[in-house]
Amino acid sequence: EIVLTQSPATLSLSPGERATLSCRASQSVGSYLAWYQQKPGQAPGLLIYDASNRATGIPARFSGSGSGTDFTLTISSLEPEDFAVYYCQQRANWPPYTFGQGTKLEIK
Amino acid sequence: EVQLVESGGGLVQPGGSLRLSCAASGFTFSTYWMSWVRQAPGRGLEWVANINQDGNEFYVDSVKGRFTISRDNAKNSLFLQMNSLRVEDTAVYYCAREYTGWGFDYWGQGTLVTVSS
Numbered sequence: 466e467i468v469l470t471q472s473p474a475t476l477s478l479s480p481g482e483r484a485t486l487s488c489r490a491s492q493s494v495g496s497y498l499a500w501y502q503q504k505p506g507q508a509p510g511l512l513i514y515d516a517s518n519r520a521t522g523i524p525a526r527f528s529g530s531g532s533g534t535d536f537t538l539t540i541s542s543l544e545p546e547d548f549a550v551y552y553c554q555q556r557a558n559w560p561p562y563t564f565g566q567g568t569k570l571e572i573k
Numbered sequence: 574e575v576q577l578v579e580s581g582g583g584l585v586q587p588g589g590s591l592r593l594s595c596a597a598s599g600f601t602f603s604t605y606w607m608s609w610v611r612q613a614p615g616r617g618l619e620w621v622a623n624i625n626q627d628g629n630e631f632y633v634d635s636v637k638g639r640f641t642i643s644r645d646n647a648k649n650s651l652f653l654q655m656n657s658l659r660v661e662d663t664a665v666y667y668c669a670r671e672y673t674g675w676g677f678d679y680w681g682q683g684t685l686v687t688v689s690s
Contacts, residue, residue: 499675499676499677501618501676501677503618508667508680508681508682508683509618509667509677509680510680511675511676511677511678514674514675514676515674515675518675520675520678521678552617552618554618554620554676554677556676559620559631560620560623560631560632560633561620561631561632561633561634562608562620562623563620564617564618564619564620565617566617567617567618
């Protein structure tokens, strides 16, 4: 089973700042990595697929990069609605699909 | 508009059974892989099981032999039969559509399963 480790666990930033979230895989997942956003009381929503492709309707301030074992989700300039929990997920080697433990992006 | 609506959650004693349902609409259900993903209270996401268009099933090890995923393409419905439930199965269970090559692109609102005596 591929283990995904996200860092940091919590990121405290202010609106307008740049956010950089990390996801590291225990073995290569190629580019088969997705990112999801989850707000309190809501289901997750797909942001990025295949490491760097924005899903339909996702604003350009969200970008993903990386391949192999190291991945990054960047939010270029934080909007108030971006404060949420973010999860990475791999589909390279399944079952099972696996998720990272999440990074909570909170308002500083 | 794509919609996924789960139902069937509730309180059950350890060792008991529960059947979750997911009603799909707004897309051609029969052409998509479908998954169940769960989230224990205050915890992260865990993929539970999925099923392809032909009914082939896959599970995470922790539920193998206890849970069964199934689908009724004629009724645009996904199911999860959960037997021998354990306290650690307590979670919100989400139904999610898999978009090939992307990931889970649509999710339901979730249904809460609580396993407790």
